[in-house]
Amino acid sequence: MKVLIVGNGGREHALAWKLAQSPKVGQIFIAPGNGGTCQIGENVPVSSDDLEGLVQFARKQQVNLTIVGPEAPLVAGIVDLFESHGLLIFGPSRQAAQLEGSKHFAKTFMKEKGIPTAHSESFGSFETAVSYIKKRGTPIVIKADGLAAGKGVTVAQDLTTATQALRDCFENRAFGDAGSTVVIEDFLEGEEVSILAICDGQDYLILPSSQDHKRLLDQDRGPNTGGMGAYSPAPVVTPSLLEKVEKFIIHPTLEGMTAQGSPYKGVLYVGLILTREGPKVLEFNCRMGDPETQCVLPLVEFDLFDLFYSAAQGNLLHKGICPPSKRAAACVVMASGGYPGSIQKGIAISGTEKVQDEDVVIFHAGTGRAENGQLVTTGGRVLGVTACAESLSSALDKAYQAVGDIAFEGAQYRKDIGYRAINRVSSGSIPEKPGGLKAKS
């Protein structure tokens, strides 16, 4: 079978790596791919927002299944376009992708279906939004309605910050039309976890849970980023919590989308916050998480091609909750100097060849090849150094050992990936078990 993966990040490299393990997959194309994906398949010089170009490529190559990594082409309707050409594609339709493409849509949907989430109101003008915030008080969360490349959310601790966030949306138009409607949400306290479910419109398979680290610096300090690392499984996600997530979130979401005439097919990413009152949805995404994918996929023992192919056909092969792996995985992101601000590209990366541990995979994100074949940086997040082991602490040790072998000028990475899980075990709130977590001594 021929597979086309759309995207160019660490998530897409992880998808290519996992799909290449399927005996059913003969050829993998990645559009546009990166300096790592070209070692697994063929990079295709078509950008992920060139929907017509992607259709033409898939038709010409007679691609059997297309898998879409990032949200923007999904929200723009790539699935509807491919299907109108009779091409099989795994992802939600334009309308179903509104769960991520419009925060207002997602919050209205959750309110209607009784899915637990923070109280919120939507506004289309600066004045009405400011007057609401003055009444409601701080801390409060301001979200641009549309896609804003991960930058449209402000957690405001005071009125001045909240007012500035609203000014950025309505007056400075920092997010263009994506900020012309704003969702204002109550601030919730709790640990955040990511749950990914492969959905076929009716049924779902929940993949191993994970937690990512969004802040740039250790101890969750510094600016927000696309994610500086992740680990799986998240020990805080117990079987009884997962049951609640299935019953009160995933099941009603799929049922509700079908009732609205937009059955949800694709990966449903549930960004959860674990509050005292129980799990609540912080956000839905219509694709896999990055870097969560890099540590979740190594723990999935099913053939990923079978899962995506059957889900795309509306008849998911395995349903329910993925059997727990005996192993744990950790991903440490190495980023360019200056990230998440402006960065310099084209910096030589050395040492990847020194990493010989078979439990370690280096997923590429912002990398490319110079004319002489040298691996160079091309983006903010450069590599996702991922390791698996019988415990999270061993996986982290292996990942950090590999990180120590790799170098590029200005490289930055967090030194405390997984700290919450490790602390949880050290404090005794999760018993040590084989294949689970082991506290660092």
Ligand code: GLY
């Ligand atoms: N790691 C967060 C996301 O993929 O949205």
